[in-house]
Amino acid sequence: MPKTIELFAGAGGLALGLEQAGFETIGLIEIEKDAANTLKVNRPQWNVLQSDIVEISSLDLEKLFDIKIGELDLLSGGAPCQSFSYAGKRLGLEDTRGTLFYHYAVFLKKLQPKMFLFENVKGLLSHDNGNTFKTICGVFEEQGYYTTWKVLNAWDFGVAQKRERLIIIGIRNDLAGKIHFQFPQPHKYRPVLRDVLENVPNSQYTPYSKYKQKIFSLVPPGGYWRNVPEDIAKEYMKSCWYMGGGRTGILRRMSLDEPSLTVLTSPSQKQTDRCHPTEERPFTIRENARCQSFPDNWRFCGSVGSQYKQVGNAVPVNLAYEVGKRIFISLEGEKCSLVS
Secondary structure (H helix, E strand, C coil): CCEEEEECCCCCHHHHHHHHCCCEEEEEECCCHHHHHHHHHHCCCCCEECCCHHHHCCCCHHHHCCCCCCCCCEEEECCCCCCCCCCCCCCCHHHHCCCHHHHHHHHHHHHCCCEEEEEEEHHHHCHHHHHHHHHHHHHHHHCCEEEEEEEEEHHHHCCCECCEEEEEEEEEHHHCCCCCCCCCCCCCCCCCHHHHCCCCCCCCCCCCCHHHHHHHCCCCCCCCHHHCCHHHHHHHHHHHHHCCCCCCCCCCECCCCCCECCCCCCCCCCCCCCECCCCCCECCHHHHHHHCCCCCCCCCCCCHHHHHHHHHHCCCHHHHHHHHHHHHHHHHHHHHHHHC
């Protein structure tokens, strides 16, 4: 069974998908206490380190995870990517020092896994006029990896949610001729909310105010602020009324016949509402978890707000599974080529 270590593990969406794809998780690092507890509660056998990656990356990683350099099959995770300093003009590892991505790269440098999976928001491609992405790819190459990337929409892979993620796959240079990776192909059927909102277990949610409930009662499924009488919409939107653009996220009620919009970390944000299709309320924690393709028995720890945040920040499980399955197949091919 191929082994993986995950950084910035969150509530476990990526790790769970990789587990389903056939990986053994030998270590997860997560600094947030509630998210780390979520991992521990659901998978007591996982080696969860609730710690700052800045501290962990400075340790002897081979000893910490009981694995020799070059033996790890996969390093996974997605670090927040701030703008980097270009003072050095080398666009290499040292130019990323002080950022969380730097520590992801240090893990690569120290452990030299056969492959890595780095996921992030689609906006990373254009961040800082593309310089951030250029630097990241340069650092991966500097550590001895060939990289390929693609933006995948979770909706194409069994997730009832429109959620685009940038997926970067790395293959260690000495294995580039033995490991052949192909991104997963979109499913023929893409699920909608009707497919996932039936018989959802009861869970907590943060209710709208009476005022907001009354206004949402005027919005039909699939509608938004333009479906509300102008005087009411103008009073609710206040300064947002005068903003440009369609502002289609304001007073947005979902429809059972569409996928969820990107699940957010908070149940109620004025410019990005996601009202339940048939009730005047936001989605519950478990409904959001369904939209993220978490199984119903995956428990989330902490306050209601913390649970919403964990679910909203997660990688959709089914998307992680599909990518993980392709990585698993790639690594199995490497084993076959070594035998032959």
